[in-house]
Amino acid sequence: MSRGGHFHVAGLRKRFGRRLLLDDVELHLHETSCTLLTGENGAGKSTLLRILAGLEKPDGGSFRLGRRLYPSWRKARRSLQKAVMYLHQQPYLFDGSVEYNLRLALGGQREGQEALIRTALQWIDMESFRETPARTLSGGERQRLALARAWLASPEIMLLDEPTANLDTESRGRTLELLRGLRNQGIVLVIASHDPHHFEELAECRIDLHNGRLTHLAPRGAGTVQSAKVIPIRQGYA
């Protein structure tokens, strides 16, 4: 997807054994949008996100990334893996320091690397953790480091799988603040959660996965809360 484009998926199907997990699912992500994906445990949220990130093969579906149309997941896969990043609920960190984990996210990029790492550490408020072994970090710190790594990789779309599950109130608040920053930078966000009320202020639309079907809903409470931070529901999603 070229920046400023749209991401559209149609006819998405996925079956595990006899269970139809995704039944002709259609999804449209607008530029600079933040979408909340809700659904009970086992509804298929993680599976859907992993398919969208090019990590898991569906049984059918077509994809549009910006102007490019792909008739199958197999043809879309490489473009999906480039443009879309999936963040696991329990972020996988490499053995090594916080800085090492950030450097890996930059890959071969050399120029300006130090400045980018410094900015990333400042952004997550973990400058003093630069040399800390990543495996000794708390859950909240791991999540922030994972977000900084994702930011350095600069995907167009980030899919966050239960990003605040198992976090205490303070860590959750920090994570939400970072997600708001990513959204304000123009990264398209999809946040999967079975605990949607934490994200009401962040997400301008909500989709719900139930019995293999995706329904577009307004976020609970949106439109009734009078706050400068509440983003109006986009046309077509209300």
Ligand SMILES: Nc1ncnc2c1ncn2[C@@H]1O[C@H](COP(=O)(O)OP(=O)(O)O)[C@@H](O)[C@H]1O
């Ligand atoms: N690789 C797999 N093989 C068989 N069943 C799977 C596989 N991955 C997930 N499932 C099943 O699909 C259902 C949806 O899982 P998941 O996408 O993780 O749901 P959610 O993220 O909404 O909790 C679950 O019942 C799970 O057991």
Ligand SMILES: [Mg+2]
């Ligand atoms: Mg899940």
